[in-house]
Amino acid sequence: MGREWSSRERMEAAIRGEEPDRVPVWPQIYAYAPRVCGMLFSQYCTSSRNLVKAQLEALELFQYDALGAYPDITIEAEAIGSHVRIPRDEIPEVREPLVKEPSALERLRVPDPRRDGRMPLILDSIRALVEKTRGKVMVFSGFQGPFSLSCQLRGLSRFVVDLYTNQSFAREMLKTTKEILVGYAEAQIAAGTHVVEIGDSSSQMLSPRQFREFALPPLKEVFATVDSQGALSALHICGKTDHILEDMARSGAHLLELDTAIDLSEAKKKVGNRVCLLGNIDPVGILLQKAEREVIEETRGLISTVAPGGSYILSAGCEPPLATPRGNIRAMVDACRRFGSYPISHLEGGGW
Amino acid sequence: MKAGASAEKLEEELTSSLLSMDIEAVKRTVRDNLERGGDAQQLLSILMNGMRMVGRKFEDQEFFLADLIMAGEIMKQATAIIKPHLSASGTESTGTVVLGTIMGDLHDIGKDIVKSMLLSEGFEVHDLGTDVAPAVFVQKAREVGAEVVGVSALLTTTIPRVKEVIDELETAGIRPEVKVIIGGAAVRQRDVALYGVDAAVNDAVGGVRIIKSWARGTGAKQ
DSSP states (O other): OOOOOOHHHHHHHHHTTOOOSBOOBOOOOSTTHHHHTTOOHHHHTTOHHHHHHHHHHHHHHHOOSEEEEOOOTTHHHHHHTOOEEOOSSSOOEEOSOSOSSGGGGGGOOOOOTTTSTTHHHHHHHHHHHHHHTTTOSEEEEEEEOHHHHHHHHHOHHHHHHHHHHOHHHHHHHHHHHHHHHHHHHHHHHHHTOSEEEEEOGGGGGSOHHHIIIIIHHHHHHHHHHHHHTTOEEEEEEOSOOGGGHHHHHTSSOSEEEEOTTSOHHHHHHHHTTTSEEEEEEOIIIIIITSOHHHHHHHHHHHHHHHOTTSOEEEEESSOOOTTOOHHHHHHHHHHHHHHOBSSOOOOOSOOO | OOHHHHHHHHHHHHHHHHHTTOHHHHHHHHHHHHHTTOOHHHHHHHHHHHHHHHHHHHHTTSSOHHHHHHHHHHHHHHHHHHGGGSOTTOOOOSOEEEEEEBTTOOOOHHHHHHHHHHHHTTOEEEEOOSSBOHHHHHHHHHHHTOSEEEEEOOSTTTGGGHHHHHHHHHHTTOGGGOEEEEEOTTOOTTHHHHHTOSEEESSHHHHHHHHHHHHHSSSSOO
16 A cells, blocks of 8 residues: 556556556557647657657646557558658658559568668657656557558558458468568567557458458467567557457457447456457547546546456547547546546446 | 340349459359340349448448448449440439548548448449549539539548538539538538538448438439
8 A cells, every 4th residue: 555656557557457556548649749749740750859759748748657659650651662741730641552563562671670761760769758757657659550551551442352352462461561560569679668559450341250361360470479579569450340359359469459439348348358458438529529527427437337357448449639629638537547546346327 | 044034043143243252253244244245234233233232231240341342343343344335325323423532631441431332322433532632523523413522531630621622613603513521530510511511421321321312302402
């Protein structure tokens, strides 16, 4: 009793499936961070110094339990050679698929994370974030999963069609991206990241059979690498994932980040004894569009239904939209501090 | 064999190939049938009927988004083979829709899903791709006589640009003939009043439902 938990200890306990002192909270502040300090997005995602500055200022402002060295989802595609457009103050995007013809796969550049594109910037940011918070705050860093990266490189519709018409090529593509990502994961772990977060949202389009056949095997391999090197891992698939939830829980990730479309208390019943869950306040319907009072009610409701028993991190269903009022993010974090102290029993209505 | 029986066999074969996502079998059946003097219009209506079944299976969660995208691709390739064989009077489509992702925005998943679903409902769809300038929507709508313009916008920064599409339609003098719908995760109901569009939706299924309800009216705009 009486001992102070660091943010990292709190997160780690939840990820181990335990109850910490209170529910940890991490609203997935990746792209949102530069808004906090009036920085342009293009400044944030192209300089490690700026990224670290914005992340630390956002942490200072909101007082949640983690940091993110993952400004946008084009970093891997760019290091491989894709043309990425970095607008002045919007999220970067892959301009054009690199593998328009299957034959282009052989010519893909396997990036050196210490040298290519903005990967070195991410590694520097990981090091700086860990160092400046003296290891007391959980640092997340990540990349697109093999399936989603393949979609980025090949073009989404084209890669989906490959799954039906050219499966040997699709498998080659997934093998290549998996190998690239294993190398990048190792470099992030060597730089000191605590959690490798893989975003594989394009795979929510697949049928359960397709997910097991194409998306899951390469994911498992990357997670196995992360595990063998002593880091933690998270799997982020936004959208409707009911149909693949059991398989996501079998991927080897320690933490599943689930979107608003999922009933989190149901998910906890199904897979909560095997993996820690993170989520899932509606980022658009609540955080962007509603008032603080409603954010607090949502937060309280989630905590009372999902937090008992531990193994839970409070968050939004996905990253908050850039136009989210600051007050709403603060309200979510504050409500977590107010109502999230363990032990928590299931609340049945009542005033507060 | 009687004509009726062979027509039934054709329908069974084509529909089953489509539902099992066998693109080569669909194209082969279509080509063979046309070579033997088959009715292009009949082929097209069998396929459209099959696409409606795909749409229903998607709603019943028997099919998934990947299946919708693949079925849309099969429909696209099969239609390209059939089209030159259609008589001048052509086919009666459910309606004509121009679709695109607005300028500054490269997201195409939602738009592609809407496109597949509209094709499955028998609409003629003109897809302008992503990063489309407001004037291009209007130019295309005028060229093809579209009843509906669908604007996809995922970013809060690009949503307001739908207003420029409305302005361009007014300048071109065709606003009364065209319904405009905006779709995207961050789109809100109040955008209808804010930008003067006819509908605003967050999801593909809802958007297609609205476009269908317009098509069922007498002409797109009443």
